[in-house]
Amino acid sequence: MSPAAPAAPDASLVGLRWAIKHSFLDYVAKTPDGRAYVDQGASVTASNDLVFPPRQARLKGAAGGVDTYEFGGEVHFVAYGGMLYVRIGDPVIHVCGGAGRLTVRSVDDADRSIRVELATFTVGDTGSGVAGPTQWHATDVRLAAEGVPVFADVYSTGEPLAPLQVRLPDAQACG
Template identity: 30%
Template sequence: MTTTAGLTWAVKESLVTYVEGLADGMVDTLAPASRTADGFWFPLSAEDPGPAAGHPRSAWQFLGTVRLSGHWGALDVELRDPRVEFGGGHGTLLIRERGGRDADARLPLADLVPGGPAAAGDGKPAGVGMSTLELAASLTGHGRLLLGGQYGVGEPLSTLRVSIPARDLAILGGDG
């Protein structure tokens, strides 16, 4: 049961299954991310500045890393500290750049479209004062390169499930 703010995301189920099937394939998480039955859990950053007083948040920073590796080092994908940003009715999933000079640089992995609040009765209540949103994700050009060029731009990824304070729904057109 999700009772705190965070992101649950299975990345791309077929990719994770493929990597786990490799002789040397590994799917690892680095804290505070963890693996769950629904994918990977990334908690909301406590240091995130949040919205200005009286305004809904338009970006959420999550913490942790998922690393997919195999093919004796030829496959090495790191999805670190995902960030969800919204504006103009759509969003972007950004991932911290790996090995760059700017430690705060982020690359757009996926375009996001709000699917609305998660269905009631799905066994995943958000908790008091929380709302859970489902966000459809599709691969960007940068995302295509980050995943090794095996998927095309626009390829669907797993749906993101974001549990956020209910007051933040206004940025997505929710009624909070």
Template identity: 30%
Template structure:
């Protein structure tokens, strides 16, 4: 059993470029960090049970900590990505986020393709697609099913 230590995700490169191009800003806090590729890195929370089993399958529930805040157009565009959780079930894998630092509500942002998981030393990469609530989270600019940046998991 190998423990998952980090989750890295850039949401969607074109979304990040749009925020920047609109004169906006992206801020990280509470442990989230900006990665060299422009994505964001979240450390596993103390209650995270996400792991890679001996057969190479992801199991458990990954809780990750940190906040990313996108803001543009003088505050008219505000998107929060707070404390991602990766849920592995019999139906597949879903990434949820809290949509505000109050952490009152969570939404299903993306479905991850476990069957297309790629492995490299110390890392797993899962293709991600936007879900309906994820589309609303990003302001309705991308329809459900839109390909997102892959979710990368650091294996420790």
């Protein structure tokens, strides 16, 4: 995978669009046997952004004013004969006020129910949600403490990650 430009509005996008971390994608691509593949409905854009499809409607204020957005799909990174294996699957976003956090399924294949808080972020511009899709961007996306082991402790808590973009289909938009 090659470097991707920051996510730009894309009318065809529905779901969570996120490139994880550009330098990590570049690193895996440069290893002798490195590869990345998507599964379970995730896809890759021409600019190497990953797209995780929406799985559940926005649950506005479902828990103490927290909005929850659930997505499906997985991306797998494999290198060094499998010594490097990172899976990022079924991302869920929780937003409260201007702050958000993103959890994913654990890389531990033995128990797929374990979720890890991978990133925290600041919510950027949000759509009105009244007419048309709800779309918003997140900036200042950073590695959460729980996500440090996902990358074998190479990055520290607070490491900058790629910006992310959420767009929901019309039927899921709300005011």
